[in-house]
Amino acid sequence: MSDRNNNTFISRRENAWRRNQNTTKFEHSTKLGPVSHTVLVAMMVAVLGLIYLTQVTKTSSYGYAIEQLNTQKTELVAKKSELQVESARLKSLQKIQSSQVAANLTQPASTDYIR
Amino acid sequence: MKLNINLSQYRKSEILAAITVGFVAIIVLNLFYIQIIRHNYYKQQAYDEQVAKFVLPAKRGQIYARDGTSVIPLVLNEPVYIAYADPQQVKDKQNLIDTMNSIAGGNMVKDYKTGLDNKKLRYVVLARGLKHDQAELLKQKNLAGVGLTASDRRVYPEGPLASQLLGYVNDEGKGQYGAEEALNSRLKGVDGKLQAVTDVRRIPLTVSERDVSIPAHDGDNIVLSIDRNIQSYAETALKNGLNKVHATKGSVVIMDPNTGRIMAMANSPTYDPAKYNEVEDYSVFQNGIVSDPYEAGSVIKTLTMGAGLDNGAVNVNSTFNNRGYVQIDDTKISNVEEDPVNANATMTDVLHYSLNTGVVFILQQMGGGKVNLTARNKLYDYFHNHYRFGEKTGVEQAGESSGIIIPPTDEQGNNVRYTNMALGQGMDVTMMQVAAAFSSSINGGTYYKPTIVGGTTDDGSTVKEAKPKVVKSGVLKAKTSSDLRDMIVRGRQLGALGGKDRPGFVVGGKTGTSQIIDPKTGKYTNANSIGSYLGFGGNQTPQYVIMVQVKDSKAAGYAGTTAAGPIFGDISNWLIDYLKIVPN
Numbered sequence: 111m112s113d114r115n116n117n118t119f120i121s122r123r124e125n126a127w128r129r130n131q132n133t134t135k136f137e138h139s140t141k142l143g144p145v146s147h148t149v150l151v152a153m154m155v156a157v158l159g160l161i162y163l164t165q166v167t168k169t170s171s172y173g174y175a176i177e178q179l180n181t182q183k184t185e186l187v188a189k190k191s192e193l194q195v196e197s198a199r200l201k202s203l204q205k206i207q208s209s210q211v212a213a214n215l216t217q218p219a220s221t222d223y224i225r
Numbered sequence: 226m227k228l229n230i231n232l233s234q235y236r237k238s239e240i241l242a243a244i245t246v247g248f249v250a251i252i253v254l255n256l257f258y259i260q261i262i263r264h265n266y267y268k269q270q271a272y273d274e275q276v277a278k279f280v281l282p283a284k285r286g287q288i289y290a291r292d293g294t295s296v297i298p299l300v301l302n303e304p305v306y307i308a309y310a311d312p313q314q315v316k317d318k319q320n321l322i323d324t325m326n327s328i329a330g331g332n333m334v335k336d337y338k339t340g341l342d343n344k345k346l347r348y349v350v351l352a353r354g355l356k357h358d359q360a361e362l363l364k365q366k367n368l369a370g371v372g373l374t375a376s377d378r379r380v381y382p383e384g385p386l387a388s389q390l391l392g393y394v395n396d397e398g399k400g401q402y403g404a405e406e407a408l409n410s411r412l413k414g415v416d417g418k419l420q421a422v423t424d425v426r427r428i429p430l431t432v433s434e435r436d437v438s439i440p441a442h443d444g445d446n447i448v449l450s451i452d453r454n455i456q457s458y459a460e461t462a463l464k465n466g467l468n469k470v471h472a473t474k475g476s477v478v479i480m481d482p483n484t485g486r487i488m489a490m491a492n493s494p495t496y497d498p499a500k501y502n503e504v505e506d507y508s509v510f511q512n513g514i515v516s517d518p519y520e521a522g523s524v525i526k527t528l529t530m531g532a533g534l535d536n537g538a539v540n541v542n543s544t545f546n547n548r549g550y551v552q553i554d555d556t557k558i559s560n561v562e563e564d565p566v567n568a569n570a571t572m573t574d575v576l577h578y579s580l581n582t583g584v585v586f587i588l589q590q591m592g593g594g595k596v597n598l599t600a601r602n603k604l605y606d607y608f609h610n611h612y613r614f615g616e617k618t619g620v621e622q623a624g625e626s627s628g629i630i631i632p633p634t635d636e637q638g639n640n641v642r643y644t645n646m647a648l649g650q651g652m653d654v655t656m657m658q659v660a661a662a663f664s665s666s667i668n669g670g671t672y673y674k675p676t677i678v679g680g681t682t683d684d685g686s687t688v689k690e691a692k693p694k695v696v697k698s699g700v701l702k703a704k705t706s707s708d709l710r711d712m713i714v715r716g717r718q719l720g721a722l723g724g725k726d727r728p729g730f731v732v733g734g735k736t737g738t739s740q741i742i743d744p745k746t747g748k749y750t751n752a753n754s755i756g757s758y759l760g761f762g763g764n765q766t767p768q769y770v771i772m773v774q775v776k777d778s779k780a781a782g783y784a785g786t787t788a789a790g791p792i793f794g795d796i797s798n799w800l801i802d803y804l805k806i807v808p809n
Contacts, residue, residue, distance in 0.1 A: 173428060174428060192356065194298070198301060199382045202384070203457050
């Protein structure tokens with residue numbers, strides 16, 4: 111017991127604080143030594159490394175996705191071009207002139223103009 | 226100094242620890258050297274190994290033409306594949322041959338089997354021109370040692386239509402002749418670039434900050450001013466016309482005199498641009514309308530008349546004493562025998578009868594009564610500075626010639642030469658030059674740059690129109706142009722050719738039969754002469770100019786009248802309907 115408790119003035123406020131403070135101190139029975147700390151740090155670094163790798167791999171996988179889409183696009187463009195060519199051939203003058211529809215057409219006998 | 230270390234004073238574990246620490250220190254130092262000091266070097270080396278550079282090829286622009294008011298493709302790109310084999314990698318040759326034959330039968334190249342047997346080769350072409358579906362089938366077969374190379378091929382849905390005008394694209398992807406060569410820089414586009422880290426299969430992973438990705442800029446899709454129906458009709462009319470007179474070669478150019486836009490350029494003989502490698506006579510690749518200058522003959526008299534009227538040397542009411550010949554220095558210039566001798570020949574007679582003496586009269590009047598340096602200077606000014614003879618027109622065609630016109634100050638630019646030039650001889654001009662100059666003389670006096678480019682398109686239907694380009698205003702005064710137009714119309718109407726014109730429309734023109742110089746004698750001869758016809762049609766406003774050229778006509782009479790004239794009439798009457806021209 112200190113002299114302060116017996117002889118010195120203790121303010122009400124200080125006394126109140128003392129009343130509310132925990133009087134029991136909890137302590138872990140086990141303590142982390144330097145090796146454990148090192149292992150924990152190493153594990154944290156490893157986890158961070160894994161996160162980094164995951165991100166990098168994820169970015170790389172976009173490359174494959176883009177490549178796949180590019181291939182798909184090339185194929186579709188190629189098909190479109192082939193269809194355009196086929197369409198143009200079917201609409202060509204040679205094709206039209208040799209068609210049955212053209213064969214049945216006749217020249218107009220005369221042309222008149224309405225003024 | 227002697228190093229005296231007594232190891233016995235240390236424990237073995239301490240020695241081992243020291244050695245370990247020493248090794249670790251060496252490794253750490255080495256790592257420090259590699260990772261810190263040589264950091265940039267190894268980083269670059271790793272990057273160089275991981276990164277790959279790819280060229281992103283630009284698509285060559287496609288070529289379109291008019292079909293009335295709409296747009297149709299003339300030249301398209303079609304993806305094709307080359308199948309090749311590496312004989313060292315081929316495991317089952319017979320299976321490869323059977324599979325290839327079943328998929329690409331008609332596309333197989335000759336003698337590919339010989340190549341497969343040669344194990345020293347690493348690249349043997351098996352088939353060319355495979356379509357996408359065939360390539361896909363081949364991929365599915367997964368044949369060992371067989372690969373595919375993709376490329377684009379030019380295809381021509383309209384076949385040989387306008388072949389000389391279009392040109393072709395060679396195996397190296399470069400435009401040759403015609404528009405393909407002249408517009409190559411616009412059509413080819415700009416290749417893109419991709420520089421990226423790749424995996425072992427060379428697939429870009431796009432993870433590096435140093436990646437470069439520049440997209441390809443495709444070539445322009447060009448819409449020609451050519452109308453496929455007019456082009457087709459011109460080609461047919463030319464072919465029929467040549468057959469009638471048993472001629473070997475001919476050309477037709479049709480243009481809009483009010484914009485300079487070319488509606489058609491037809492040549493015969495022609496070729497199929499899809500089979501350009503089968504052509505034996507390379508001269509058919511040339512578009513003679515722009516590349517073959519010649520002495521155009523009497524069609525030039527219309528331009529001489531325009532110069533004389535504009536210059537004030539003569540007017541529409543001028544007359545002259547036509548004696549049938551005129552002496553210029555030591556040369557006698559005569560009319561053709563059947564032409565009338567008339568004391569009061571008019572300027573319209575000059576065009577109607579194609580009077581050489583009349584044209585000489587105009588030249589003389591330019592010189593104050595005789596052909597001299599003043600007359601020569603004035604004619605040269607009109608021919609070279611106004612009509613732009615001796616200059617390329619700039620039409621978008623490869624191999625354009627500027628022709629030859631000799632200045633009056635040149636030793637050869639004497640009075641006789643200039644008299645001949647006034648008649649259309651003694652100077653070389655292309656059909657394109659003549660048609661463009663003639664257009665400017667009858668359209669009010671504006672020289673438009675002749676062009677085959679009507680605009681560009683992104684989607685194959687909507688056209689961004691190109692504006693006509695005025696090269697020179699005031700080629701002739703508006704009044705002169707109007708007077709000249711009337712005289713040319715009367716000149717045609719008075720002749721036999723004018724009788725076949727559609728009534729109610731304004732059609733004018735002039736024949737020309739050019740003698741050519743016999744290489745043996747060095748003198749002009751009527752044998753193998755070149756017939757030309759130059760004219761226009763429309764209503765109050767000329768809507769089209771047509772120039773026809775026929776070589777080696779076997780028909781009797783003057784080739785300009787008997788061979789070229791009928792082709793002009795045929796096309797002119799058809800154009801009036803096609804262009805829906807309203808009569809006066």
